[in-house]
Amino acid sequence: MPMISISHGEWLETPKPAASDHLICAIGDVHGRADLLEPLLEALSEDVSGPGVERVTNIFLGDLIDRGPYVKDTLGLAAGGLAMFCDERVPVEDVLLLGNHDVWLKAALEETLHVDELHVWQSNGAVETWHDFAVAASDRPDRIVDTLRRNMPEIVAEAVARMVPMHRIGDWVFVHAGLDPRRPLEDQPEEIVTWIRDAFLEPEDGWPFEVVVVHGHTPEEPFEEPTIRRHRINLDTGAVFTGVLTAIQIRNDRMRFVQASG
Template identity: 35%
Template sequence: MHRSSARPSRSVNASTPADTRIYAVGDIHGRADLLTEIVERIDEDIMRRPIARAIEVYLGDYVDRGPHSRTVIDLLAVRLVANHAVCLRGNHEAVMEGFLQDPDILQYWLQLGGMQTLASYGVELHDGTETANEVHRRFLDAFPRTHELFMQCLRNQFRCGDFLFVHAGIRPDVPIEHQDANDLIWIRDAFLDSTRDHEQFIVHGHTPVPRPDIRSNRINIDTAAWRTGMLTCIAIEGSSILFL
């Protein structure tokens, strides 16, 4: 699907460096179809409005819940290499990484949507007779080396100009350089309820909202793509946030 023009923009009290535009994409959760549409929109926008420096930032939660986690990682690995995209670690990537190391967290991962991710790699769960160790072995066998390398490239945060990109948020009252990585990918209420100036304007996902939520100190662009079919992408240039 192609859109002839972007939606109206909003201004915030923060700015990118000169001649820089940042495309930020919310939680994908296995919706490779929506991601394909978004990257086409980004490419078309850059062709229509060339700029010296265009940066793509994906905010994490690429896997689980939706049907095509493996394809999402395939697509993002290409963007990472070809476009130097910034791919952040979401809590769902952290849990998948945990299962790759420890079979004992299988049931916890399945509660978060891990069954759909396993299926996307061809690891169908049987009638409950398999042990976690057996599922773990099959997943390791199916997990491509390119995906291992992609996971090693994930970041917990990215700063550019006055903007800080994280998956979930930050711990208020803690300097950004002292933030705990666990908070960056898991935090909710303490961050969401805070109205304080965080030194940087925070761009995040993690907590689903019906539409992008712009506050004085942050913007949330997790629009529950796996369930709603709406994957949000914003283009930040100067102090303007444009919805693609």
Template identity: 30%
Template structure:
């Protein structure tokens, strides 16, 4: 996106609203800034609903580019399943996809809403407009991983959303641009920097930090799930 503001990227939030508010306030996000959020907004942390509320509000505060994470996909699929057949949740074991979501933090997301029947339509609409990738003149952005030999519009969704860097660590992308990702939690709370790959999932929900970075200056803001800045 054109503009004179900063290009920023934000790692996996996982329902940690206090951390999100802390890094946004510290960075003083403005209308000229482009903020690429790398997905996994929901599950595991305490306030998935609040996180989605805040991201929707951010769309009027800056140039927000929200990517889709595997947890956001599971939430959207679970919500669609509930809308089609609410009784399915009485026997979730009958659906492997549904059980995977619930076991990976879906219960916490449902609790934050007070039930899937309380998910606002604007939240469902937000989930529907998430992107699988983003490209600028200097960087590529995906949630999880990529095939270094394929353009972003030719990448398999399983790779973009699900494949950990611990399963497959790709080489440099054929574009020559570094790729900014999340998904693979860095449990030491530090960014993984391989020059051609930068992983910003620093394990906020599990005791690490939420990471926001200015990709132009290298300025960094981190907060824990309680909102304490590092």
């Protein structure tokens, strides 16, 4: 594995305040880069025991799998979460969000993945994931699914099963891809929050909600830097092709970015 460096950005003013005793962390699209995720989780854990921190929420923004070289290790790290790197003095809640790639894996484990979806998955980076779980891409669809289910460690299967489309903390909403500004906030189907792009990234009629969205899914230039807009913060810095994995820390009215690079 390459040498990994960790960098902490300066503390910036947040678009919306969070509770002062609550440290919120979120991690962008990993795509199998466990070599970046592990040192990033270690770096985040060092800040958990800071003065005045009484609770921590860590959110994986989805797309843990596919394309990258260490998918199995990535899923194992996500299953353990930030809590695995922290002592028990401060309670840590880990939340795993569904990305569009994770939806395929979850459906396969639940035996609800259709053959046409399997083919779409295969053409979107599934081969790296399947390889890590000893799946032959040339097998029949039913054998691919059976092998995935059989070779998936129980702790990982349980973590995938509890993946959710969205998580909200006060005026902050965390999703993989974004929200549709043309629909009510309470009516955002899984397909939208895991796939949407343009209508969310650049809403034509302004942003109708009071919340700020932290998301991934769509790397934006300059790719190695997170994107900050009035209504959203994008943490997808294209780890699988830039070698930069980005997290955000939010506390009170301040936020900063932490990156693992290599």
